[in-house]
Amino acid sequence: MNKLLIVGSVAFDAIETPFGKTDKILGGAGTFIGLAAANFDINSNIISVVGGDFPEKYLKLMQNHKVDISGIEIKKDEKTFFWSGKYRNDMNTRDTIATELNVLEKFDPKVSDAYQEADVLMLGNLSPTVQSSVIEQMKVRPKLIVMDTMNFWMDIMLSDLKNTISKVDVLTINDEEARQLSGEYSLVAAAQKILTMGPKYLIIKKGEHGALLFDKENIFFAPALPLKEVFDPTGAGDTFAGGFCGYLTKTNDFTFNNMKNAIIAGSALASFTVEKFGTERIQNLDKNEFYDRIQDFINLVDFQYPK
């Protein structure tokens, strides 16, 4: 089976939305990426770190979803990364209440021999130097390296970030981050600039407004599914990335045309994540629900303009 290597946080989240609030629940970019990628028939390995407070049941949950967790280091005397946030009524803006880096502060990922020869490498949002060190450790370059990042790293480590960006094939960021990184307001102009920084492909995530895929010649637009209720957006972007990478790992076709399908797969999976708190929905998804949702996306944008 084809191999996906995921590097990303495995963490605790505490979330408050207009619909309710949670205690510490399972979260983290790597977690959502792994659970989303589990919807494809591939080998997923995850490199991450947690503390002694991380429950065995969460590790089991990931194993049950065919995610190899032998790359998750457990630092018994330390605490797991914890993020807490509160969404405003529009669900588009959130305030961070707490960020406790804990084990993540000195996260130094090691790519063991067993994790070499990945077909696809997905670098979840982490410090760009951490992301870069993983790329350096790969003895054979993966066929595709996908990288997520955020405005935080643009603010404090722009030069390191640009160095890491120069080494990857696909960069995923949101619209505001694309504007910040490029200094261009128009997303088309922003994409043209960012594509000169190294990546062959750029995905701009626009949340409820969908996502854009760019290469130097082409643009593809994937809508978001209009939902009656967005219950909790946490993890939607990581679920999207996991679905995108899972689909590409499985199909082993890294053309622009196949990336379109990968984006639809990622968008469909993300549309489930937002229906419940945390990983609750995505960890209990059956194949038919997923196929039906893909069909919803096909129908949503389908038209036959007469010649």
Add this chain to the structure above:
Amino acid sequence: MNKLLIVGSVAFDAIETPFGKTDKILGGAGTFIGLAAANFDINSNIISVVGGDFPEKYLKLMQNHKVDISGIEIKKDEKTFFWSGKYRNDMNTRDTIATELNVLEKFDPKVSDAYQEADVLMLGNLSPTVQSSVIEQMKVRPKLIVMDTMNFWMDIMLSDLKNTISKVDVLTINDEEARQLSGEYSLVAAAQKILTMGPKYLIIKKGEHGALLFDKENIFFAPALPLKEVFDPTGAGDTFAGGFCGYLTKTNDFTFNNMKNAIIAGSALASFTVEKFGTERIQNLDKNEFYDRIQDFINLVDFQYPK
């Protein structure tokens, strides 16, 4: 030929954008609707009012675009409606600098016998009582009545507005207006509520984020074309409405499926309007450019997800 009856302002605009500014140029909802509808092989008639200051050349321009202007009343001793606005750097927000209603203040549209038997009636953004009076004057109800409106009328004449809305087939508003009218944040929930107010179809315009078409069972999403440069957004919504109505008038098919094509036609035409000031681009559009742009929309959302 099938007949489209347009009711809407014919006016002067003065526009300032980050790219430059204009003196008083041709503007008005009815103008953009008429020029957009002219791209289809139909009879367009427009009911409007201008002052003695309105240049003959603008009337000629509309005639040259096959818009019958015998329904434009000229009040020699009065002045034409004038709007002036300035767009901010993001091009999404604009400040109104001046609104001089002038002839529009007492606009009392008359539907002459020659204008009866329209297949489609397009009510551009005007006072809801003015819109309503046109509907009342139609001896035979048009096959389709489309209505545009704005938040201003929700603020000051909500009850009249709801009365007019109850009489039309298609309502077009933007996302913020849909939220205001329904009291729902989710656009899906908003649409469900608005569709109980009378219209069979609702179009929610999201500007650079595209447009949604709803009926009680279906949703269609049309993207906006990602543009490197938006030069002047003035008239984009009216161009969209004109393309939508022109397409439907021509094809004489008022099903959900055909409305999807009408929305693509409207979106394609609107994507030209924003490329230059005012009507400059849309009044100089050739058929091949239009067809090519339709193809851009087809390509933009095209994907073939494997079964």
